[in-house]
Amino acid sequence: MFINYNISEIISQLSSAIHYDESIVKNLPDGKLNCTHNGRYIKWFLSDGNNISYIHKKDRQLASTLALKKFLLSRIEDNKRLLATYKQCNSTDIQSELLLKDNDFRKLLTDYPENSKHIYCNRDLFRDFHNEQFQPVIDSWLSEEYNHNEAYPQALKHPCPSGNVVRSKSEAMIDLLLNQYGIPYRYECELKLDNISFYPDFTLFNPISGQLVYWEHFGMMDDPQYSLNASRKISRYIAGNIIPGINLIMTFETSPNPLSGVIAESKIEEYLLMCNNQQAPS
Structure with missing residues (x-):
């Protein structure tokens, strides 16, 4: 908790x-x-x-x-x-915050990535848990060219501070949060499952565990056809061993219920705990 x-x-x-x-x-x-x-x-x-x-x-x-x-x-x-x-309240009253101001203690605490499972990782502390052994792989992964989703280019109309241009305000919020947490990611990167191309909204490289995690935001769930298509896509992901709660993050919204920053950030916190044994991409 x-x-x-x-x-x-x-x-x-x-x-x-x-x-x-x-x-x-x-x-x-x-x-x-x-x-x-x-x-x-x-x-x-x-x-x-x-x-x-x-x-x-x-x-x-x-x-x-x-x-x-x-x-x-x-x-x-x-x-x-x-x-x-x-x-x-004065922040100096919070003993755990005082411990984190001790650089030697903080370094010892964050040397072991498994500790991130038991600590509330704010954006600053999460960066300390990044596993340095993955950095060369991350750098290479980020520099690689990849196939983008070329469908409906006119829908790409929300510029982000990262330089990405995304399809919705909710995606722009997710893009911003991922940058603030220092999580490497690709936007609408092609994913092949049984020779069918999918384009998850975000493909994340977990800098703690080295695993790839996918994030799909389903933004029109009050549209019956959209909802049906979303269900089919989720089933395809599961068949391809991309499992919700393990290596697939999903967020949803309807017209009267837009995605909130609190929910998006809670998903990132949940994602931080996904430190399983899945191999890093090569």
């Missing part, structure tokens, strides 16, 4: 969560939901601070929306209290 002791990261995450919830609340109906129980029955009321009106059962959607508002407002207050507490 990982607990993030990086105070600045926690403060940033809480601030983002508060901002997100507040942006939702401002678009919800005015008023406050009050509920009263009468035996097995419940009644809903709308209060505007001065007057109270009954919400009829046929207006259940309004009651449900006001329930969401009440929940979000409570969560905002909870997170504001947490934020105030963390802002009072």
